[in-house]
Amino acid sequence: MVLEDALTRKFAALADPTRRAILLRLARGEATVSELQAPFRISQPAISKHLKVLEGAGLIERGQAAQSRPRRLNRAALQETVEWFEHFRSLWNDSFDRLEDLLGANQPSQKDETP
Secondary structure (H helix, E strand, C coil), X not given: CCCCCHHHHHHHHHCCHHHHHHHHHHCCCCECHHHHHCCCCCCHHHHHHHHXXXXXXXXXXXXXXXXXXXXXXXXXXXXXXXXXHHHHHHHHHHHHHHHHXXXXXXXXXXXXXXX
């Protein structure tokens, strides 16, 4: 059995559009399982499976409010994923900046053009 690292579990959880929608909802605040299930045409067991994947990835946490256990977004856990993407964004930006410089150096200047 291959052991998955935390980032792999996060990406696997984020790969599903239903789970991404759940995270967007939780970004607005805590919600119960039935509140999270409401916008979807899936059963309570199915939404619970999605929540279990998100919890396993550390992206959400389970709270305790009287009889219910509302879920909430774990913003710190998302930060690792954001930092991973930011590394690649800076690499791409650097590549595009170099390409722009290269293309600009190959453009004839206006004074070189004849009327």
